[in-house]
Amino acid sequence: MGLFDIFRRHKKHEDKQEERPQQEEKEEQKVADAHVDSEVATTSQSASSESEAQEEAPEVDQDSSTTTEAQPQNEEVSDDSLSGSSSSVEQNAESASTIEEETVTSRNDEPEEEAPTTKSSSQVAEVSTPAPESEVNDDVQEEAEESAAASDDETVDEESTAAKYDQGLEKSRTGFGARLNRFLANFRHVDEDFFDDLEDLLIESDVGYDMAMKLSDELREEVKLQNAKSKQEVSNVIIEKMVDLYDRAGKDEKSDLNFAKEGPTVIMFVGVNGAGKTTTIGKMAALFKSQGKKVLLAAADTFRAGATEQLDIWAKRDGVDIVTGPENGDPAAVVFDAVQKAKKENYDILFVDTAGRLQNKVNLMKELAKMKRILTREIPDAPHEVLLVLDATTGQNALNQAKLFKESTDVTGIVLTKLDGTARGGIVLAIRNELHLPVKYVGLGEKVNDLQKFDASEFVYGLFKDLVEVD
Numbered sequence: 001m002g003l004f005d006i007f008r009r010h011k012k013h014e015d016k017q018e019e020r021p022q023q024e025e026k027e028e029q030k031v032a033d034a035h036v037d038s039e040v041a042t043t044s045q046s047a048s049s050e051s052e053a054q055e056e057a058p059e060v061d062q063d064s065s066t067t068t069e070a071q072p073q074n075e076e077v078s079d080d081s082l083s084g085s086s087s088s089v090e091q092n093a094e095s096a097s098t099i100e101e102e103t104v105t106s107r108n109d110e111p112e113e114e115a116p117t118t119k120s121s122s123q124v125a126e127v128s129t130p131a132p133e134s135e136v137n138d139d140v141q142e143e144a145e146e147s148a149a150a151s152d153d154e155t156v157d158e159e160s161t162a163a164k165y166d167q168g169l170e171k172s173r174t175g176f177g178a179r180l181n182r183f184l185a186n187f188r189h190v191d192e193d194f195f196d197d198l199e200d201l202l203i204e205s206d207v208g209y210d211m212a213m214k215l216s217d218e219l220r221e222e223v224k225l226q227n228a229k230s231k232q233e234v235s236n237v238i239i240e241k242m243v244d245l246y247d248r249a250g251k252d253e254k255s256d257l258n259f260a261k262e263g264p265t266v267i268m269f270v271g272v273n274g275a276g277k278t279t280t281i282g283k284m285a286a287l288f289k290s291q292g293k294k295v296l297l298a299a300a301d302t303f304r305a306g307a308t309e310q311l312d313i314w315a316k317r318d319g320v321d322i323v324t325g326p327e328n329g330d331p332a333a334v335v336f337d338a339v340q341k342a343k344k345e346n347y348d349i350l351f352v353d354t355a356g357r358l359q360n361k362v363n364l365m366k367e368l369a370k371m372k373r374i375l376t377r378e379i380p381d382a383p384h385e386v387l388l389v390l391d392a393t394t395g396q397n398a399l400n401q402a403k404l405f406k407e408s409t410d411v412t413g414i415v416l417t418k419l420d421g422t423a424r425g426g427i428v429l430a431i432r433n434e435l436h437l438p439v440k441y442v443g444l445g446e447k448v449n450d451l452q453k454f455d456a457s458e459f460v461y462g463l464f465k466d467l468v469e470v471d
Ligand SMILES: Nc1nc2c(ncn2[C@@H]2O[C@H](COP(=O)(O)OP(=O)(O)OP(=O)(O)O)[C@@H](O)[C@H]2O)c(=O)[nH]1
Pocket: 271, 272, 273, 274, 275, 276, 277, 278, 279, 280, 301, 304, 307, 310, 355, 356, 389, 417, 418, 419, 420, 421, 442, 443, 444, 445, 446, 450
């Protein structure tokens, strides 16, 4: 999918939302017209159906005669469903097409496929072979309703993801995004001063020095190449280049979580105190539990007073099990008990909360290595993920911590928390460029469902939607 597709998709959706009231009026009018037509049709249809029924009568047994008796009712149903279904079908097809347009372009044909199916059923209703017709109509109606319900679910999911990104990135949009917007609104020429100022802006937005330099170097070429002059052209080139560099920096990164092929999946969380580890585990446990997974938590941060209690509160809130140990006890012992329990009692996922002490790299390394050793002894390919939790509001500091953790253990991915609390969302680019670790989840707020899978397109849209204009 091209970069600007997401802008087009969102724009289309917004346009649709605006058009909806007008379309609803049209729909109502159609339904009213169809009712008038169907009243006329019912009179003529019932006459023709009666004569057809009489013709067929010799072959018809008791059952069909019941059907024939039920015919007026059936016809009423089919007439209703004719007018009703045509409108609901159109609505279904429409809602399906809304969703399709919003999601995968390659599935654009589906709504069109659905519409004819339903249309042909209403044609069946017009032919008026009573019993099968109503069955067909009922089936079609049911199918349409089911597909509409499924589509509605998808829309809700998609809309809620988009809404979460939209809300969660508001601060960055009004910070980083709006600054870039103002900068582009005021530039006169794309000259050296322009690039100097752009570099400063990018660095101040946490994109990182290295990335800011790379970006401005490549932009020099690209602006010339595309002969970009207007604000809109230059803005599009900048955003396109940012995404291009982001993609290139992480082309081998896998942003999905790695799950065990069989047995429990073990996910360890590391990161400094206050980065949001416990909260992230609580949110993630709720997420996986809602997907029907059996989740176990291990409170292996035995050093910070209150850490176990905090995780225990989440466990109770989520309705998941937890293994704890005594304060200041050996965290590896908690890990051992938890992994044993996870294996014996067939848990799907074990989340391990660890202490975030960073004052001594050697100690941290030893502690994490001991936990990993225990896990691997019990489950050979565990831990399946070691997620480093970073607080987006700490900017360059978060990057420095990340480098330290990366040297201490094999980190497999990042959870970037508190993105809602920073006005400088550029840190996502810096992480990609400097750490070469995939951001797997982002925290877009404090609520349980504010943890979202990282979606680069939604991220870019959330950050720059006020800057980009698409046809
Ligand atoms: N706004 C916002 N707040 C968050 C997010 N994630 C975590 N927090 C808050 O950050 C604070 C610290 O989170 P914790 O989960 O306690 O952090 P921790 O890394 O477990 O810290 P220790 O338990 O001290 O190791 C809490 O007040 C959380 O509610 C987020 O995505 N957005």
